[in-house]
Amino acid sequence: MQRIIGVLVCAVALVLVTPASALASNDPFFAQQWGLEIIGAETAWTQGRGAGTVIAVVDTGVDLDHEDLAGKVLTGASFPSGSPQDDNGHGTHVAGIAAANTDNGIGIAGVAPDARILPVKVLNSSGSGNVTQVAQGIRFAADNGADVINLSFGEVSTDVDLSPVFTDAIRYAWDKGAIPVVAAGNDFVRSSSFTDEPVIVVTSIASDGTRPSYASGVGNARWGLAAPGGDGDPGSRDNACDPDTAIVSTYTDPTYVCLVGTSMAVPHVAGAAAVLRSIGLTPEQVVAQLLATADDIGAAGIDATFGAGRLNLARAAQAGAPPITAPPTTTAPTTTTTEAPTTIAAAPTTVPPITTEVPTTTEAPAPTTTVPSPIVSLPPTVAEPIEPPEGRAIALLPEDDNDTTRYILAVPAALLAAGVGLTGLRMRRQLP
Numbered sequence: 001m002q003r004i005i006g007v008l009v010c011a012v013a014l015v016l017v018t019p020a021s022a023l024a025s026n027d028p029f030f031a032q033q034w035g036l037e038i039i040g041a042e043t044a045w046t047q048g049r050g051a052g053t054v055i056a057v058v059d060t061g062v063d064l065d066h067e068d069l070a071g072k073v074l075t076g077a078s079f080p081s082g083s084p085q086d087d088n089g090h091g092t093h094v095a096g097i098a099a100a101n102t103d104n105g106i107g108i109a110g111v112a113p114d115a116r117i118l119p120v121k122v123l124n125s126s127g128s129g130n131v132t133q134v135a136q137g138i139r140f141a142a143d144n145g146a147d148v149i150n151l152s153f154g155e156v157s158t159d160v161d162l163s164p165v166f167t168d169a170i171r172y173a174w175d176k177g178a179i180p181v182v183a184a185g186n187d188f189v190r191s192s193s194f195t196d197e198p199v200i201v202v203t204s205i206a207s208d209g210t211r212p213s214y215a216s217g218v219g220n221a222r223w224g225l226a227a228p229g230g231d232g233d234p235g236s237r238d239n240a241c242d243p244d245t246a247i248v249s250t251y252t253d254p255t256y257v258c259l260v261g262t263s264m265a266v267p268h269v270a271g272a273a274a275v276l277r278s279i280g281l282t283p284e285q286v287v288a289q290l291l292a293t294a295d296d297i298g299a300a301g302i303d304a305t306f307g308a309g310r311l312n313l314a315r316a317a318q319a320g321a322p323p324i325t326a327p328p329t330t331t332a333p334t335t336t337t338t339e340a341p342t343t344i345a346a347a348p349t350t351v352p353p354i355t356t357e358v359p360t361t362t363e364a365p366a367p368t369t370t371v372p373s374p375i376v377s378l379p380p381t382v383a384e385p386i387e388p389p390e391g392r393a394i395a396l397l398p399e400d401d402n403d404t405t406r407y408i409l410a411v412p413a414a415l416l417a418a419g420v421g422l423t424g425l426r427m428r429r430q431l432p
Contacts, residue, residue, distance in 0.1 A: 025042075025102050025103045025109045026103055026104075026105050027102060027103065027104065027105065027106065027107055027108055027109045028105075028106065028107065029107060029108045029109075029243070029248050029256065030108065030109050032243035032244070032248055033108060033109060033243075033247075033248065034207050034228065034243075034244070035097075035227070035228030035247055035264075035268055036109060036111065038205075038207075038209070038228055038310070039111070039227065039228065039268060039272065039310075039311045039312060039313045039314070040312060040313050040314025040315065041109075041111055041271075041313055041314075042314075043313075043314035043317070043318070044272075044275055044313040044314050044316070044317035044318070045113075045275075046317075047275075047279055047317040047318060048275050048276070048278040048279035048317060049102075049112060049113050049114040049115075049275065049278065050099060050111075050112025050113065050114045050115030050271065050274040050275050050277075050278045051114040051115070051278050052114075052278055053112065053115045053116070053147040053148070053274040053277045053278050054074065054115065054116050054117075054118050054145050054146050054147050054148075054274075055095075055098050055099055055112065055115050055116070055117055055118065055146070055147070055148045055149075055150055055267075055270055055271065055274050056076075056117075056118040056120050056141030056144075056146035056148070056149045056150065056178070057091050057094055057095045057098070057117055057118070057119055057120065057150050057267075058120045058122055058134065058137040058138055058141060058149060058150065058151055059086075059090055059091030059094055059095075059120070059121070059122070059123060059150070059151075059152055059153075060086050060087070060088035060089070060090045060091040060092075060121060060123045060124070060125075060127055061076075061078065061083075061084040061085055061086035061087070061088070061091045061092075061119050061120075061121035061123075062076070062084060062085075062086050062091050062092050062095045062117055062119035063085070063086045063092040063250070063251075063252045064083075064084070064085050064086075064119070066092060066096075066250050066252075066255070067106055067107065067255065068096060068100045068101050068104070068106055068107035068108060068250050068255075069092075069095060069096065069099075069100060069101065069117060069250060070101065071101070072099060072101065072115070072116045072117055073095075073116070073117050073119060074116055074117065074118045074119070076118050076119035076120050076121070077119075077120055077121070077137070077140050077144075078120075078121035078122075079120075079121065079122050079129075079133040079136045079137050079140070080133060080136075082121070083121075084119035084120060084121040085121075086119070086121070086252050087124075087125040087252065088123065088124075088125050088126070088127050088252070089251045089252040089253075089257070090123075090127060090152070090263065091119070091121070091123075091152075092249075092250050092251055092252050093249045093250060093251055093257065093259055093263075093264070094150055094152045094249075094263060094264070094266070094267045095117050095119070095150075095250065095267070096108055096110060096249035096250030096251075097110065097111065097247060097249045097264060097267035097268060097271065098110055098111055098112060098115070098117070098150060098267035098268075098270045098271040098274070099111065099112045099113060099114075099115040099116070099117055099271060099274070100113065100249070100250055101113060107250060107255070107256060108248060108249055108250065108256065110271060111267065111268055111270075111271025111272055111274075111275065111313070112270075112271040112272070112274035112275050112278070114278070115271065115274040115275075115278070118141060118144065118145070118146055120137040120138075120140055120141050121137070122134045122136070122137040131163050131165050131166050132165060134151075134153075134166060134169070135165045135166055135168070135169035136169075138151070138166075138169040138170065138172070138173050138180070139169050139172055139173070141173065141178065142172060142173035142176040142177075142178045143176065146173075146178045147177070147178060147179065147273075147274060147277045147283075148178065148179045148181060148270045148273045148274050148277070149173055149178050149179065149180045149181065149270075150181055150266055150267050150270040151180060151181060151182040151183070151199075151266065152182075152183050152262075152263035152264075152266045152267065153182070153183055153263065162193055162194065162197070167197050170182075170197050170198065170199050171197065171198060174198035174199070174283070177283055178283070179200065179270075179273050179277075179283050179286060179287065180198070180199040180200070181199065181200045181202060181266050181269050181270045181273065182194070182199050182200070182201055182202070182266065183201075183202060183261075183262040183263055183265065183266050184201050184202060184203040184204075184215065184216040184217060184218050184219070184221075184224075184262050185216035185262060186214045186215065186216065186234050186261050186262055186263075187214075187216050188213055188214055188215060188216060190216055191216055191217035191218065191219030191220075191304055191305075192216055192217065192218050192219040192221055192224075193219060194218075194219065194220075194221040194222070195220050195221065195222065196222050197221075197222060198222065198223075199221075199222070199223070200223045200224070200225055200269055200273075200287065200290070201218045201219070201221035201223065201224050201225075201307065202218070202224075202225050202226070202227050202262060202265045202266045202268075202269050203215045203216060203217055203218050203224070203225075203226050203227075203229075203262055203265065203305065203306060203307070204226065204227070204228070204229025204230065204261065204262045204264070204265040205226045205227065205228055205229065205265070205297075205306075205310055206229075206230065206231035206245065207228070207230070207231060207244060207245050208231075209297065209310070210231075211226075211298070211305060211306070212229065212230065212231045212232070212260070213231075213233065214232075214233060214234050214260070214261065214262075215229065215262055215265075216262065217303075217304050217305040217306070218304065218305065218306065218307040219304050220304065221307060223287055223291060223307070223308075223327060224302075224304075224306070224307020224308060225269055225290060225291070225294055225306075225307050225308055225309070225310075225311050226265070226294075226297065226305075226306040226307065226309060226310045226311065227265040227266070227268035227269050227272075227310070227311040228247060228264070228265060228268055229247065229260065229261055229262050229263070229264045229265035229268075230245055230246040230247045230258070230259070230260035230261070230264055231245045231246070231260065232245060232246060232260045233260075234259075234260050234261040242258070243258050245260075246258035246259060246260045247259055247260065247264040249264070268311060269290070269311055272290060272311055272313040272316065273286050273287075273290065275313060275317055276289055276290070276316060276317065279317065280321065281321055281322075284327050285321055285322050285327075287327035288322050288327040288328060289316045289319060289321075289322050290308075290311065290316055291307075291308040291327060291328060292308075292319075292322065292328075293312050293315040293316040293319055294307075294308040294309035294310055294311060294312055295309045295310040295312050296308075296309040297309050297310050
């Protein structure tokens with residue numbers, strides 16, 4: 001009898017000392033989602049999980065039938081036409097990071113597991129589209145209830161302005177009450193060229209908290225943050241797809257893969273914004289809270305690499321609602337870093353006066369030249385098979401014979417260095 005009692009006491013003791021995080025989710029890949037741990041997602045879930053919010057994924061679409069997104073994908077749209085079904089994989093990966101179902105015994109956990117996803121397809125199966133389509137998608141999302149708009153592509157330029165069509169759409173979304181979140185880019189030697197636009201620009205951190213070799217800095221962005229994006233070379237065929245260093249999430253076919261890039265960092269922030277919106281914060285309060293509670297990394301204070309610092313969702317969710325004021329501007333002085341590009345002036349807002357003077361000549365006006373909308377493209381994803389937990393085999397996309405690197409362009413000659421390339425070796429099998 002004493003032996004039985006002793007066993008029971010030991011069992012109770014084991015339950016009492018078992019970390020709460022071990023019971024937080026039964027999703028097979030959860031233990032490999034180091035990004036959730038870094039931002040404190042589990043702690044934040046005690047305050048809110050994104051219920052009642054909508055995250056628009058403006059990307060290659062979303063897999064409308066994915067097992068880990070079941071019941072949360074809304075009726076979206078595709079530009080210029082068609083279904084928002086993802087036939088690339090990138091948009092589905094982003095959607096899973098932001099809001100995959102959690103504690104459902106399959107796949108992964110999302111940052112905002114109770115948020116819904118609005119799929120907005122602006123890039124085709126090869127990850128190609130144009131800025132006009134992207135702008136249309138942003139405006140559609142803002143007009144159709146999006147609380148947060150995930151834009152897992154950025155824009156890097158050195159001597160040209162950001163596309164007015166793109167930035168006007170971002171301003172429109174903010175004015176409609178949506179929070180745009182965009183990638184800083186995957187070009188280490190350059191920084192994001194965003195300046196005063198009302199958008200959170202996100203760069204990557206690796207699993208060890210450092211800046212990955214590919215990640216662009218946030219530059220002089222009005223609001224800048226860093227979030228988990230993984231370590232490695234997004235475009236290298238020799239890159240090891242290891243969940244200990246990369247970001248595992250949902251995909252089209254196969255069902256789950258791991259990728260690396262600032263594209264993966266953005267949905268961590270988008271999901272965090274949805275969590276804060278779900279606990280009653282306004283868009284202005286959300287931005288202010290995320291910036292104020294970020295962990296200062298890199299140079300002391302606001303800097304052109306990490307902005308306000310590393311996303312700390314746990315602290316943001318538990319800090320209470322900040323005063324209802326405009327979020328601070330986190331623009332870093334260009335003198336503090338050599339990575340920030342020359343400040344780009346915002347497009348003038350002054351409307352030129354209209355004259356009613358009758359022209360004195362009947363000469364026909366000179367023909368106008370129509371400038372085509374810049375092309376937007378994602379790099380191809382190339383990977384080898386990986387093994388998920390529990391030994392259920394899934395394979396990534398087969399080797400692509402086309403070595404052409406595609407780039408995201410937002411203005412002529414301006415690289416939009418985002419999206420994710422991928423080569424995987426093997427994921428380690430999660431211990432049961």
